[in-house]
Amino acid sequence: MPLSRAFGLPLLAVVGLLLSFGPPNAAQAQVFNPESGVLDNGLQVVVVTNRRAPVVTHMLWYKVGSADEPLGKSGIAHYLEHLMFKGTENLGEGEFSEIIARNGGRENAFTSFDYTGYFQIVASDRLALMMEHEADRMANLVLTDEVTLPERDVILEERSTRIDNQPGGQLGEMSRASLFVHHPYGRPIIGWRSEMEQLSTQDALDFYETWYAPNNAVLIVAGDVSFDEVMELAEKTYGKIPARDVPERNRVVEPPHWAPQRVSLSSDQVGQPSFSISYHAPSYNLDPEGQAYALEVLSEILTGNTGLFYDELVRDQKLAVAAGAYYSGDSLDLGTFGVYASPVAGVDIETLEEATRALIDRVVAEGIPAEELEKAKRRLTDSAVFARDDASTAARVFGQALTSGLTIEDVEDWPNRIEAVSLEDVNAAARAVFSDSTGSVTAVLLRADDERS
Numbered sequence: 091m092p093l094s095r096a097f098g099l100p101l102l103a104v105v106g107l108l109l110s111f112g113p114p115n116a117a118q119a120q121v122f123n124p125e126s127g128v129l130d131n132g133l134q135v136v137v138v139t140n141r142r143a144p145v146v147t148h149m150l151w152y153k154v155g156s157a158d159e160p161l162g163k164s165g166i167a168h169y170l171e172h173l174m175f176k177g178t179e180n181l182g183e184g185e186f187s188e189i190i191a192r193n194g195g196r197e198n199a200f201t202s203f204d205y206t207g208y209f210q211i212v213a214s215d216r217l218a219l220m221m222e223h224e225a226d227r228m229a230n231l232v233l234t235d236e237v238t239l240p241e242r243d244v245i246l247e248e249r250s251t252r253i254d255n256q257p258g259g260q261l262g263e264m265s266r267a268s269l270f271v272h273h274p275y276g277r278p279i280i281g282w283r284s285e286m287e288q289l290s291t292q293d294a295l296d297f298y299e300t301w302y303a304p305n306n307a308v309l310i311v312a313g314d315v316s317f318d319e320v321m322e323l324a325e326k327t328y329g330k331i332p333a334r335d336v337p338e339r340n341r342v343v344e345p346p347h348w349a350p351q352r353v354s355l356s357s358d359q360v361g362q363p364s365f366s367i368s369y370h371a372p373s374y375n376l377d378p379e380g381q382a383y384a385l386e387v388l389s390e391i392l393t394g395n396t397g398l399f400y401d402e403l404v405r406d407q408k409l410a411v412a413a414g415a416y417y418s419g420d421s422l423d424l425g426t427f428g429v430y431a432s433p434v435a436g437v438d439i440e441t442l443e444e445a446t447r448a449l450i451d452r453v454v455a456e457g458i459p460a461e462e463l464e465k466a467k468r469r470l471t472d473s474a475v476f477a478r479d480d481a482s483t484a485a486r487v488f489g490q491a492l493t494s495g496l497t498i499e500d501v502e503d504w505p506n507r508i509e510a511v512s513l514e515d516v517n518a519a520a521r522a523v524f525s526d527s528t529g530s531v532t533a534v535l536l537r538a539d540d541e542r543s
Contacts (some may be wrong), residue, residue: 119504121477122484125317129324131333132305134360134492138312138484146313147482148209148220149209150228150487152309153308154301156281157203157274157422158339164290165281166297168201169245174208175199176237178230180348183237186223193219203275204422207495210333211482214314218323228307231298238291245328246287249280251492257357257535265533268351273344273423305333308492312481344370344424362411365443366430367450370529371417373425375495382419383507384519385427389417391458391516392429398462402449403431409442410434422494427523439534454524457517471505 156167177183190197195212210220253259263278270276280286309328311320328419347370374382392399393414403413413431429450433442477483491501 095117095157121505122312122487122502124484124488124498124502126498127317127321129304129329131329131331132303133324133328134308135230135321135324136308136310136487136488136492136498137315138310138481139316140313140478140481140484142314142479142481144214144219144314145211145481146214146311146315147209147211147485148217148224149207149208149310149312149485149489151308151310151493152204152302153205153306153339153493154297155202155204155206155493156277156279157341158301159274159277159297162285163289163293163297164277165245165279165286166293167206168280169242169286169289170294170297171199171201171208171243172245173205173233173238174227174231176241177232178226180230181223182228186227189223195220201279203279205490207489207493208528209482209485212263214319214442217311217315217320218327219321221327225331228302228304229331231295231302233291233295233298235291238294242286242289245280246283249283249286253278253280254283257359258353260352261355261533261535264353264355265366265368265531268353268531269370269426269529270344270424271347272342274341275344275421276318303334303336303337304331306336308489310485310488312485339422341423349529350527350532352532352534354534354536356536356538356540360535360537362432363439363536363540364412364430364432365439365446365534366428366531367446368426368428368531368533369523369526371419371425371427371523373421373423373494374419374491374500375422376424379522381515381519381522382425383504384469384511384515385417385419385425385523386509387463387466387511388458388516388520389427390417390470391462392453396465396469398453398458399429399446399449403442403445407445408434409437409445410467413446420490420494439536439540442536443532450524454521458513458520460513463511463513463516467508467511470508 122138124136124138126134128134154167156164159166172513175187177185187197190210192214195210197210199208200206206277208224212220220321227462245253253263266278267276286437309324371385372379372381391397393416394400397414399413410431411434415427415429417425417427419425429446431446433439479486487501488498489527494497
C-alpha cells in the first residue's frame with residue numbers, strides 16, 4: 091500500500107490522536123479492557139470486544155520499521171509493505187485484496203519508523219477468512235523481478251509526489267535529518283532516492299525472512315468477537331507458522347548536539363510561509379525522568395484553538411493564522427516535541443519567530459498558568475468516550491504501543507497517569523525540553539520571492 095495511505099493525516103497529528111485517549115472518570119477506570127494471550131510460536135494476541143456493530147478490525151503488526159533497515163537499504167521496509175500484496179504460494183497477485191472487496195471489507199497497510207502493519211475491516215463472520223490469508227502471506231510470500239521491479243517504480247513515483255516535488259516534504263526531510271544526525275530516525279521512512287533505486291527482489295526477501303515471523307508480530311482483533319473465538323482461529327491459522335530467530339533491535343544512540351541547527355527552504359510553490367522548532371524529548375518507552383505524561387499535557391495546553399500559543403499569537407497579537415505544539419512520544423527510542431506557527435499576511439517570519447521564542451521563554455521562566463492544567467487533563471481524558479466508539483481505534487492504539495516497547499498495562503493506565511500529572515511536573519518538563527536549545531532544529535518555509543532567510 092502507498093505510504094500516503096499510512097498517513098492520511100500528518101504523522102504527528104496521528105500520533106497525538108492515538109496516544110491522547112483516556113476515560114471521563116479516569117481515576118479508577120481503564121480504557122479498552124482487552125484480553126490477551128500468546129500462541130506457542132510466540133505470536134502475541136490482543137482482543138478488544140466491542141458489540142456495537144457486527145464488524146471486526148483485524149490487524150497484524152510487525153515489530154520492524156524503517157529504523158531497523160540495513161545501512162544503504164533505506165526504504166526497504168516500506169517497499170516490502172507494497173510487495174506483501176503481490177501474492178503467495180496459494181494466492182495470485184492482488185487476489186487477497188479481491189477477496190476482501192468481494193466480502194464487503196476494506197484494507198490498508200502502513201510503515202513507520204518502529205513498526206509495519208496490515209489490516210482489514212470486515213463483517214465479523216468473515217474474520218476466519220482474513221486470518222487465513224494474512225497468515226498465508228506471513229509465511230508464503232512469493233516475489234520475482236517481474237512483480238518487484240515495477241513496484242519499485244511505484245514507490246519512486248510516490249517519493250516524487252510526496253517529497254521531491256513538495257517544498258514542505260523536502261523541508262521536513264531535511265529538518266528530521268538534522269534533528270537525528272546519527273540515529274536512523276533521521277532517515278525518511280520512504281527512503282533516500284539513490285538507495286531506493288537500487289533495492290532488489292533479494293533485498294525484499296532478505297528483509298521479509300529476517301523480520302516477518304510470528305514471534306515478532308502482534309495480532310489485534312477488535313469488534314464483535316470474543317477472546318476465545320479469536321484464540322481458536324489464531325491457533326488454526328497463525329499457529330501453524332513456526333517461530334524463527336529474529337535479531338534484536340539494536341540501534342545506535344543519538345550523540346549530543348553542540349549547537350542548534352536551522353534549515354530554510356524557499357520555493358515558488360509555497361503559498362503559506364511557516365516555521366517550526368523541533369526538540370529532542372523522552373518517549374513513553376525511554377523516559378528516565380518520568381516526563382512523558384507531563385509533555386503530553388504540556389502539548390495539550392499549548393496547542394489547538396484553546397491553546398496558549400493560539401491565544402497569544404493568533405488572537406491577541408494577531409501575528410499568526412495558526413500556532414501550536416505537538417508531542418510525539420510513541421517511539422521505541424527518542425521522541426520529539428515541537429512548536430509551529432504560520433504568519434498572517436503582512437507579517438514576516440522573523441517577527442513571528444521572535445514572538446514565538448519570547449512566548450517559549452515566558453513558559454520556561456514563569457511556568458504554565460495553573461488554571462490551564464486541569465482543563466487540559468480533562469480534555470485528554472474525556473476523549474476516551476470517542477476512542478471506545480470505534481473498534482479500529484483500539485486496534486491502532488495497542489498495535490502502536492506494543493510494537494514500540496510499551497505494554498497493555500501502559501495503555502490501560504494512561505488516563506490515570508495523565509490525571510497524576512502536577513503543575514510542577516508540566517513546568518519541569520517544559521524547562522527540560524525548551525532549555526535544550528542545542529538539540530533543536532528550526533525549519534523555515536518561505537515563498538520564493540521572500541528575500542529573508
